[in-house]
Amino acid sequence: MSMENALPISHRQRLWLYALGGLVMLFLIAPSVIIVIMSFSGSSLLEFPPQEWSLRWYESYFGSLEWRDATVVSVKVAVMTAIVATLLGTAAAYAINARTLRLTGLINALLTASLIIPVILIGIGTFFLYARIGLNNTLTGLVIAHTVQALPLVVLTVLSGLRSYDMNQEMVARSLGAGRFSAFFQVTMPQIRFSIVSGTLFAFITSFDEVVVSLFISGGETTTLTRRMFNALRDQIDPTIAAISTCLIVLSIVLLSAAQLFGRGR
Amino acid sequence: MSIVSASLDHAGKPDRAFNAEALDADARREARGMLALLSLGLFLVFAVIIVPIGWLFWLSLFDEGGQLSAANYARFFEQASYIKTFVTTFKVAFTVTGACVLLGYPLAYMLSQLPRRAASICLIFVILPFWTSVLVRTYAWLVILQRKGLVNTWLMDLGVISQPLPLANNFAGVVIGMTHIMLPFLVLPLYASMKTIDVDCLRAGMNLGASPAATFRQIFFPLSLPGLASGLVIVFVLCLGFFVTPALMGGGKVIMWAMRMEQTTSLYSNWGAGAALGVVLLAVTLALLGLFHWLLGTRATGVWSRR
Numbered sequence: 319m320s321m322e323n324a325l326p327i328s329h330r331q332r333l334w335l336y337a338l339g340g341l342v343m344l345f346l347i348a349p350s351v352i353i354v355i356m357s358f359s360g361s362s363l364l365e366f367p368p369q370e371w372s373l374r375w376y377e378s379y380f381g382s383l384e385w386r387d388a389t390v391v392s393v394k395v396a397v398m399t400a401i402v403a404t405l406l407g408t409a410a411a412y413a414i415n416a417r418t419l420r421l422t423g424l425i426n427a428l429l430t431a432s433l434i435i436p437v438i439l440i441g442i443g444t445f446f447l448y449a450r451i452g453l454n455n456t457l458t459g460l461v462i463a464h465t466v467q468a469l470p471l472v473v474l475t476v477l478s479g480l481r482s483y484d485m486n487q488e489m490v491a492r493s494l495g496a497g498r499f500s501a502f503f504q505v506t507m508p509q510i511r512f513s514i515v516s517g518t519l520f521a522f523i524t525s526f527d528e529v530v531v532s533l534f535i536s537g538g539e540t541t542t543l544t545r546r547m548f549n550a551l552r553d554q555i556d557p558t559i560a561a562i563s564t565c566l567i568v569l570s571i572v573l574l575s576a577a578q579l580f581g582r583g584r
Numbered sequence: 585m586s587i588v589s590a591s592l593d594h595a596g597k598p599d600r601a602f603n604a605e606a607l608d609a610d611a612r613r614e615a616r617g618m619l620a621l622l623s624l625g626l627f628l629v630f631a632v633i634i635v636p637i638g639w640l641f642w643l644s645l646f647d648e649g650g651q652l653s654a655a656n657y658a659r660f661f662e663q664a665s666y667i668k669t670f671v672t673t674f675k676v677a678f679t680v681t682g683a684c685v686l687l688g689y690p691l692a693y694m695l696s697q698l699p700r701r702a703a704s705i706c707l708i709f710v711i712l713p714f715w716t717s718v719l720v721r722t723y724a725w726l727v728i729l730q731r732k733g734l735v736n737t738w739l740m741d742l743g744v745i746s747q748p749l750p751l752a753n754n755f756a757g758v759v760i761g762m763t764h765i766m767l768p769f770l771v772l773p774l775y776a777s778m779k780t781i782d783v784d785c786l787r788a789g790m791n792l793g794a795s796p797a798a799t800f801r802q803i804f805f806p807l808s809l810p811g812l813a814s815g816l817v818i819v820f821v822l823c824l825g826f827f828v829t830p831a832l833m834g835g836g837k838v839i840m841w842a843m844r845m846e847q848t849t850s851l852y853s854n855w856g857a858g859a860a861l862g863v864v865l866l867a868v869t870l871a872l873l874g875l876f877h878w879l880l881g882t883r884a885t886g887v888w889s890r891r
Binding site: 327333335336339342343345346347349350352353356363364365366406407409410411414416418419425428429431432434435436437439440441442444445446447451462463465466469472492498523526527529534544547548551552555556559560563565566567570571572574577 | 688691
């Protein structure tokens, strides 16, 4: 909306609206900001603003073997999930976009089912299934479960990229003799790569932040970071979690900015 | 374009092209290729979501002795603790949805009225929490609201209260934490739909002498209702099955549906009862989304594709 389109209402008349909107924005962002600041506190009481500053909670995070192992598990699972979900999701989005199949509605519903089915039900169901095929407490099991949750995000992101791309270009390449695959990889993919990369980043973060399903199917040596955090929070509030939370917030900011940057490159 | 020009047969209908069979075979091959591309993704969804849920549904139909019975479902009406869980769940869901509307509508309205650049900067405040771990945000609220937390310390230092307010480990804590997590799910679809409202309609209203308030009430607000409804439904549905925040901030006093499922299966290993809870939760979720789809003709799940 450009400014000359604006209504004849002055900003002054709208001050109350800006004030209200600003308060809600504060409500949304304040918790993250407070946690980041508190994580540098020197006391174990987590006061705000901190009386003395220190990095002791970061030392406690990086120095703990348990936390480090859990972080490594989460990173491994998230990287693998991002790769698998990107491959499967991009293939699926391509097929949906081609519209050659009937039942597209059903296919869409199935692929995006994990967005609306209560996660707790997926968690219990996956645990139940894995108990029978021996996939509980394994990296493979985690990657499969997380891929199913990340898949819709990749499909939707890539699909929106494909919708703004003219598929005739690929047809032209094929009519000039390019094979199916080289036409896709040389003509289509370079033009939708930003959507694909965004989808990959969303898949990574979906897996890395996933709590409920991991709570059921991870454990022992494959305990994810979020599962360990959840259990730690159930017992008592350990200030180390403030340092871990800060790392997670920074990770979200980095990945989101990357997705934004890639998105702008379009 | 095509070397085949369709001839007309005696009845005047287009004749089938002489290479029709080759074209059909081609189309079939194409369809098979596309199905192959979809197959792995569909297989995973089928194996990890559809099969286990179907299995749980099957389990829910048998009682503990292995007899076919409705005992797992009848229990919901008979045992007071189940009824209490449902009442709590709906109470939380309604309160959180209401709070999201009160906070989210003004924010979405402001975003829709700001110039593009300012709006995209303000949107960061909605999108960043949306992508921050639920666990991190729940932890933050625990730290802020607990007995010796930020809010209580500040209020006591200021002399507003002499005793710490009970803000965490109860209903209030769950509602505050969940409102924070659900708010982006309401604001994003609402904002997207408000952006599509034609400014000319509003300008026409004002040119005809309507006050800004009347223009808002009579033109803008009604046009924003579909977007609001879509946000409402998705927030409500997500609340019904929400687990992390009530589990951590309810202090064991606010038992919601999903927590009940976890307790029944993990703690008591009663799979039939847990499964029945899951089946009813899924049915209510799908019924609400279906009702919305039927009433408004759009899907409520657009929030994920319109980021």
